[in-house]
């Protein structure tokens with residue numbers, strides 16, 4: 554199937570272009586961070602299927618530190634070992650660490666792809682975020698996504714303190730790199746619009762809504778154990794995103810990236826209608842392969858053509874809170890009435 558980047562409507566072309574952190578993208582579909590970007594051939598297939606940019610898997614600072622510590626231990630043990638075995642000691646110069654391998658993959662993707670490549674960083678220490686952010690910029694990343702995977706489990710840490718973590722990281726990085734910075738957020742902020750506005754003031758060019766934190770489960774085995782398994786998303790997960798995109802659209806200037814639950818073109822259309830500038834996908838591509846991206850692009854174009862939309866710009870935010878006749882529809886409109894009027898769908902007991 555050919556790549557769809559624009560579509561003829563009557564005598565007009567549908568313009569699928571969108572803005573993402575100051576980069577002009579040919580369409581709004583962008584694979585989000587996932588193992589797919591570990592493989593150059595897969596990244597090429599995603600580009601061929603129409604991906605407008607690609608976000609790389611994250612570099613996890615804790616993995617880098619753990620690997621460094623392991624290597625150091627190994628080299629120390631080798632140095633203390635038998636003199637006759639010294640010849641077998643690895644040449645430190647030849648060993649490529651995790652960070653170096655990540656930067657190597659970034660350089661490779663930049664070299665072989667035409668689309669923008671976004672690096673993703675999950676740091677632990679302030680110094681780590683800065684060091685790796687600088688290196689990713691030097692390696693040619695077009696933007697930097699900060700995957701701040703913080704579970705606020707500390708009784709002594711307030712909501713303000715959690716928000717402050719994000720500002721401290723952003724402010725430090727903002728002073729270090731010139732790259733556009735996207736903050737990938739969890740949905741667990743008590744006053745999201747206020748927080749996003751503050752991130753914008755602190756220099757973020759985009760937010761990605763929302764990170765999916767993997768939920769630990771209890772395995773009813775003997776003995777009982779915790780199981781940590783990644784579940785791929787389902788389209789139901791778009792609903793959480795739709796509300797907040799609709800609320801934020803038109804009230805902030807930074808890029809709104811939707812991530813979570815997009816499996817078909819209808820999901821992508823809804824994210825754009827709510828106010829997303831770009832629509833990310835991971836689970837559906839892992840599940841169905843890169844061809845799914847092209848199907849979604851074709852479905853989006855076809856839907857726009859049928860509804861006589863001329864551009865993604867025109868479509869974006871059409872159903873955002875500011876454009877709704879009843880803005881309360883994305884807040885608590887009819888909450889009580891809805892509960893009162895609940896009727897069980899077919900096949901549901903009551």
Ligand SMILES: Cc1cc2nc3c(=O)[nH]c(=O)nc-3n(C[C@H](O)[C@H](O)[C@H](O)COP(=O)(O)O)c2cc1C
Nearest residue numbers: 585586587610611700765786812813814834835836
């Ligand atoms: C197997 C897998 C690996 C992922 N790795 C990363 C990662 O390295 N960094 C990150 O920020 N997000 C990562 N994600 C999250 C995705 O980028 C995405 O935000 C999330 O899965 C929601 O989108 P989806 O419903 O399209 O999957 C990963 C997701 C999956 C399923």
